[in-house]
Amino acid sequence: MSLDYSALLYDPVYAAIGVSATMDGTAITVIDDTRPKVLPAGTADVRGTGPGAFARIPELEANEITRDDWQDALLVFNGRSWLVRSYEMRGSPNGEDLGEVRFLLKAVDG
C-alpha cells in the first residue's frame, strides 16, 4: 500500500506554513520560498534575493490552472506581486502530478 503524500505531508505542511495567494486572480495557497542569492561578478560577489514560491499541483489543477497558464502568470502573496519567469517540478513519491511546483519569480516591473 502506497502512502498518500498529499494527505500525510503536503496538506499539513501547507496548512501550517502556507499563505493565501492569487494566481492571475484565482485563490491558491503557496509557501513563500524567497531565498538569499549570490551571483559572481568576476572576483566579487553580488548578494540579492531570489524570489520563489511552492504550490501543490493538485490544488492548481482543482482551480483549473494548468501548466500552460504558469508562464508569466501574476502571483500575489505576502503583500508582494510577482511574475512567474520559470518553474521547476518537484515531483512526489506519488508522481509528478501529485507533487509540487516551485515558481521562480521576477519583479512585476522587471
Next chain:
Amino acid sequence: MADIREDILARLVALVTTVPNMRTVRRNDTDYFSALMPAAFVLDGDEDVVAGNDGSRPSNRPMLVEMAPEIHIIEQSDAIGSDLTTFRRELMKLVFADATLNSLTGSNGAIQYLGCDSSFGWLEKQYGGVQVRFRFKYPLIPNDL
C-alpha cells in the same frame, strides 16, 4: 614623489563616478548587494614590466610597465543588455578622452582597450555584469617614487 600607478587608479575611480546614472562606485571592495546597483568597482589589478625593460642595470633605471586594473559594472533591470552596453560606452569615452590619464601615461605610454566580459543571471530582476578591461602603459621611474 610620484606614484603613477596610484594616480592612475585614483583617477580611474574618479572617472567611473561620473558615468551617467551610476549609483555606487567603490575600489577593491568585493561585496555588493542589490540596493547598490547600478554599481561599479575598480580592482587595482596586475602590473608587469614591458618585455625588454627588465634586464639591464642600474636597478633604478626607468622602465615601462603595464597595469591592468579591472572595472566591473553590475546592474539589474528589464533591459540589462542595453544598460550594460551604455555604461561600457560611457566609461570608454571618459577614459580615452581624459586629459589626466593621458598625461599620466606619458608620451611613450598608452591607454588600450583590451575587451570586456559579461555574465548574467536572475535576482528580483535580470542581473548582469560587465568587466571592462583596459591596459595602461606608463613609465616607472624609481628615483621619482
